[in-house]
Amino acid sequence: MSTPDVAVIGTGRVGLPLALAFADRGLNVLGIDSAPQILDAVRDGRMPFEEPGAPEVLERVTAAGTISWSDRVADAAAADHVVITLGTPSFSHIEIDLRDIRSVLDDLLPHLRPGQSLTLRSTIAPRTTAFVAGYVAKHRGFAIGDEIFVAHAPERIAAGKFFEEIVTLPCIVGGVGERSGEIVGELFSVFGAPIVQTTPEQAELAKIWTNILRYATFALPNLLMMDCEQYGANVFEVIDLINRDYPRGGMKLPGFTAGTCLRKDFAFSEERSTAPGMLLAASRVNESVPLFLVEGAKRRLGELAGRKVAVLGLAFKSATDDERDSLSHKLVRLLERELADVAIHDPWVTTPNQSLEQALDDAHAVIVATNHPEFCTGETLAAIGERAAPNALIVDPWNCWNVGQVFGYATELAALRAG
Known part of the structure; x- marks a missing residue:
């Protein structure tokens, strides 16, 4: 496969159907996960969990060569668009746990280049998108919204209805800076659903x-x-x-x-x-x-x-x-x-x-x-x-x-x- 257009980090119940849907629309997609059982399944053409319509899409995009797999987060930096769909737990003391997101950012930081977008797809606490933007700016000096584009595009699809709702539900996009929302909105527009632009905080709260x-x-x-x-x-x-x-x-x-x-x-x-x-x-x-x-x-x-x-x-x-x-x-x-x-x-x-x-x-x-x-x-x-x-x-x-x-x-x- 040629250089990926999109890398999806985390190919669980949120990320895997999304990666397949991007690939089914002709984008070159790299799916990244640390779980060997998930990667073994998809490389073998099997879905690791139930999602109506997914087995057929997996077979189609595998045959078309529009999807590939990796267990290295750093490989995502080769893509123009990086979508993070990691689990977002909380500590037992009613405190948000950002360790997984920070770990991914630390792996990506040395490889980021101007023009790339980072999209947070999983559910996150208010101001997490701003944290990610600030973290990238602090450690790499990029101007967010001009050189690197950061946004939250929350997943709102019901279990078992991904391929039905990805093309119908309005896609909320909360971008940081001047052009982040526009860039990420263009990416998700491949599904044909309405794109609703807002602020990162309002996108987080809506989800x-x-x-x-x-x-x-x-x-x-x-x-x-x-x-x-x-x-x-x-x-x-x-x-x-x-x-x-x-x-x-x-x-x-x-x-x-x-x-x-x-x-x-x-x-x-x-x-x-x-x-x-x-x-x-x-x-x-x-x-x-x-x-x-x-x-x-x-x-x-x-x-x-x-x-x-x-x-x-x-x-x-x-x-x-x-x-x-x-x-x-x-x-x-x-x-x-x-x-x-x-x-x-x-x-x-x-x-x-x-x-x-x-x-x-x-x-x-x-x-x-x-x-x-x-x-x-x-x-x-x-x-x-x-x-x-x-x-x-x-x-x-x-x-x-x-x-x-x-x-x-x-x-x-x-x-x-x-x-």
């Missing part, structure tokens, strides 16, 4: 508050679910009362609210918040749902020690193989602390788990932790009735079978569904 909005929005029905248990009410019926033919309704349904973006991104605001604790409270609600379900099962079954509990789903979201920051793992750990015999089934993830039949056999309780479409069928409900212990407890915060019971028994739910 993190998109996720904060969803995280807080889903905390409300989760808290309502807990309140309904306290007062002997049905959360699904209460939500229906709130929303039915009411123009100011809009209450969402409860469930596990997690995933690597939603769980951590509130920390990017909380670190310097003028209202400290508000978003932590929303986090506390969502994080309490696994314990709420375990305690609810205990109230109905008694002690769980020695009882078999089937957990359906490890992924954080329906129809995805992504387990990052999934609350299912927290649920499993809590059940194990109760000395329950935990059996797990998830047809999407790569983590070894049991078959549906093995998980359900003689289970005293079945907890739907992920609302995968395979679970929300009459066949799965019937399988629970046939294979689980007689009249097993079913815990379904997602209302998978539209019977409106967070806690119900197999015969009860089957009758409600049939009716």
Whole structure:
């Protein structure tokens, strides 16, 4: 392959589909990652994770020779455009962790040349783009926005919808200096979606508050679910009362609210918040749902020690193989602390788990932790009735079978569904 037009540093769930999409539009792309398992997979023509449409694009760009791979960050400096899609964690003390970004910058600094652009694609805290621009200017003396172009173009695409949304969602670009936004906007214009120019800080805030909005929005029905248990009410019926033919309704349904973006991104605001604790409270609600379900099962079954509990789903979201920051793992750990015999089934993830039949056999309780479409069928409900212990407890915060019971028994739910 000739000199790359674009280098994408970090070829995980954000960076790899982006690299493939650039290459599919005729740009010469270099994908860079430190994980041997990712590089081994893509070099062998295999996707290392589930992303609809990606295997076909990977095959196409590999055949076309528009993509190559490396494990050396310094190799990215050969490209005119460098896009950084690294994970952006926070420390446990509500402090943003910039070590990975600084490490990449240190590798790139000796090789940067005038005319190149640096784009931060992953979620970052406010003023991180300004930090990157200042770091480059401090150590290399480049005029940002004139000689080197630095911008934040936040990733806002839903899991499993990359190739659908990259061409439709407006692309926000927050550039530092006079021409950074223009240069990076031209790069991303190859996808045909609208380009929205703004400041780096507004781009950063728009991204993190998109996720904060969803995280807080889903905390409300989760808290309502807990309140309904306290007062002997049905959360699904209460939500229906709130929303039915009411123009100011809009209450969402409860469930596990997690995933690597939603769980951590509130920390990017909380670190310097003028209202400290508000978003932590929303986090506390969502994080309490696994314990709420375990305690609810205990109230109905008694002690769980020695009882078999089937957990359906490890992924954080329906129809995805992504387990990052999934609350299912927290649920499993809590059940194990109760000395329950935990059996797990998830047809999407790569983590070894049991078959549906093995998980359900003689289970005293079945907890739907992920609302995968395979679970929300009459066949799965019937399988629970046939294979689980007689009249097993079913815990379904997602209302998978539209019977409106967070806690119900197999015969009860089957009758409600049939009716």
